[in-house]
Amino acid sequence: GGGEERTFIVRVDADAKPSAFPTHAHWYEAAVMAAEGGGGGGEWREGGPLIHTYSAAFHGFSARMSPAAAAALAEAPGVAAVVPERVRQLA
C-alpha cells in the first residue's frame, strides 16, 4: 500500500540515463516524481525530492517516498535496486 514516507536508497545503471535529462540528478528527480504519482503527485520539498546523489562508490540517489512509490520506482527502467534506509549505531 501507500504507507508512510521513508527514505530509500536507489541504485541505478548510470548508462541508462535518457538523453532528455541534462544531468543524472534531473533524471532521478523526474523518476521519483513519476513514481510518487504521475509527475506531480509527490510532496514538494525545498530543493527537490533528493536527499543525496551518489556517483563514485555507485550510481544512484536517496529520497523520501512512500513504499508504494518505491515499489513503482523499482520497476522503472534503469533502476537496479531500491533499498530501504536503516539507522545504524556507533559500536
Add this chain to the structure above:
Amino acid sequence: TTRSPRFLGLLSSPPSALLADSDFGSDLVIAIIDTGISPTHRSFHDRGLGPVPSKWRGVCSSGPGFPPNSCNRKLVGARFFSAGYEATSGRMNETAEVRSPLDTDGHGTHTASIAAGRYVFPASTLGYARGVAAGMAPKARLAAYKVCWVGGCFDSDILAAFDAAVADGVDVVSLSVGGVVVPYYLDAIAIGAFGATEAGIVVSASAGNGGPGGLTVTNVAPWMATVGAGSMDRAFPANVQLGNGQVLDGVSVYGGPALQSGKMYELVYAGASSGAASSAADGYSASMCLDGSLDPAAVRGKIVVCDRGVNSRAAKGDVVHRAGGIGMVLANGVFDGEGLVADCHVLPATAVGAAAGDKLRKYIGSSTRQAPATGTILFEGTHLGVHPAPVVAAFSARGPNPQSPEILKPDLIAPGLNILAAWPSGVGPAGIPSDGRRTEFNILSGTSMACPHISGLAALLKAAHPTWSPAAIKSALMTTAYIKDNSNGTMVDESTGVVADVFDFGAGHVDPMRAMDPGLVYDITPVDYVNFLCNLNYTEQNIRAITRRPADCRGARRAGHAGNLNYPSMSATFAADGTRATMKTHFIRTVTNVGGGRAVYRATVRSPEGCAVTVQPRQLAFRRDGQKLSFTVRVEAAAPAKKMEPGSSQVRSGAVTWSDGRHAVNTPVVVTW
C-alpha cells in the same frame, strides 16, 4: 594507544620494518566515517609531515566550531552529511549538535586517533594508562566524514560519505558503526563498501558489540574486514573489599577524590531485596539505577550496587551520585558473564563480573540493621604485563555469519578493550552531559576501537605494498594472525574464562609485523565476488544492486559453491539430519606468492575433531614472485553420533598451514553440523 603499538609489536628502536618501510603511512589517507573530529587536538598536528598527497581531491567543509582553516597536512579533509538524518528526524537541534565536521560526541576523534594519531606525550586519562599515545599509522593522513548524529547514523548519509571518500581519493575506510544484518543487496553499507573495494580501498568495519551470544556479528560482507575486539596486557584493577573479608575483582578508571583509606562504607543493593535491611528502593528500575529510581534516604553516604543494563554504565554512576551515594559497584548479570569494561565514572565506582555480583548481592541480602553489609573500593591504578592477554572481549560480536555461513566472521580481532585515545575538549570523559570534567584523552571500549587499529595497520601494509589489493591486505592480516595468548594457551573468552573459538576471534589476533611479510596471499577480484553472490543464489538483479555488473551465473554455479570464494578461511556447514554417516565438501583456493621469489611451501593440516581434512597437492613450488598456484582442501566429516536437535549446532575448527620454513600461512577450517 599508549599500549597498543607496543602490544602489537610496532614499537622498537630503530623503528620496526613495518613502520619504516611504509614511512609510517605518510602517503596514505584514512577515511573515518564517524561522529566527526576535533581538529585542534594534539593527536592531529602536522609538524614534520610532507605535503598533502597529490592524489587527494577532498575538501575541508567549515561550519560552527570548525573554521575553514581547520584542516592541515594531517587532517587533510573533513565533511559532514546530515541530510538523511534530517529528512527523517527533522531539523537538528543546533544547540545540542553542530552543522559542521566538529565532533561533539567524542567517538570520531577517538577512533581517528587510534588509526592515525600522531605521537603525543604525555598522555593519560585521569592519570591512568600514562605514556606516549600513538595511532597505528602515525603519519597517515586523516579525512573525517561525519555521519553520526544524536539520532544515529543514517544509511543515506553513510553512503554519501562512502561516495565522497571514493571520489576524494582515500586509501582506507574505517567504519565503526553497525546495525542489523540483512542480505547484502539490501545492506547499504555492504553496497557502499563494495564500490569502495572495487576502487582499491580497504574497508575495515566493526563487528559489533552484541557478544558474547552467537550470530551477533554485523558488517559481514566478504569484501569488508570485520573486526572483533580483544584485550591487551594492561588492566585497571579496582577491587571491592567486603566487610566479611572477601575481595572481589573489579576494574575502573575513576580518577577523582578517593574513598577514605581504611574506612568501610555501608553497602546497599539498589534493587528490591525483600527482607534485607539494605535495599535502596524497590523494583527493576532501581536495580538498574535508572534516572530518578533511587531513594536518596536509602543511599546517602553509601556504596550502591547497581545491575548492568538498560542505561549506560557511566549514567548509573551519575544517578547514584545525584541521589547522594558515595560510591557504586556495577554488577554484571548472568547474561553479561564476566566481561568487564573500565569506565571514567563521576564518583568512586568499579565494575564486577556476574559471579562477584552474585556474591555481593548475597552478602548484602544476608545483612541486618544491626550488622549492615560494608565494603570499600581499592583503586590500584594501571597494571601492565597482565596475563593472559589477549582475551576475546565479552561484548565482541560472535559468528557464525548470519548471512553466509560459508564466510567465517568476524575475520580477526584487534585491541578494543580499555583503549586510550584522543578526546575532544568540549566533552566530559564519562560521555554524559553532567560530566564537567575535561580530559585530553579518554579510555573507551568497543569493536569501534578495534576497527581503527586494523584500519591503521591496513594503511601501513598498503603503504609498504602499494600494488596489493584490498583482499590481499586483508589476507595478510588474517593468515598471520595468532590464536595463542601470552600464557601460551589458546586465547580465552572473557565472558566465560574458557578457551575461545573461531566464531569468537576468526583467524585470530592481528600480528602486524608478520602481516608485513605473509609469504602468500589469497587474492580476490570483483568478478570473484559476483561468482560468490551467484552461488548464494542471488538473482541477477540482486547481484547488480551490489556490483553494478551484469551477472551471468551459469559459469559460477558450475564452478561450485559460495565457500569457493578465495577467502583466507574455510567454513563448511552440514545438515546433520541423521540420514548420512559422513558428509563431504571441498574448497578450491589459489594463493599468490608475495614472498619475493622461488619458494616451496608444504601444507600441514590440523583437522577439526571428528573430521578428515586433506590437501591436494601437499606442496606448492613457486618459481617467481606474483605466481599463483591452486590447491584443493577436502573435508570429510563423520555425522554426530546422535541426531541433533533442530536448531542446535556443533562446531569444530582446525587449520591448513602452508610453510616454506620462513613464513606460516594459516587458514582456519571450520566445520559446523
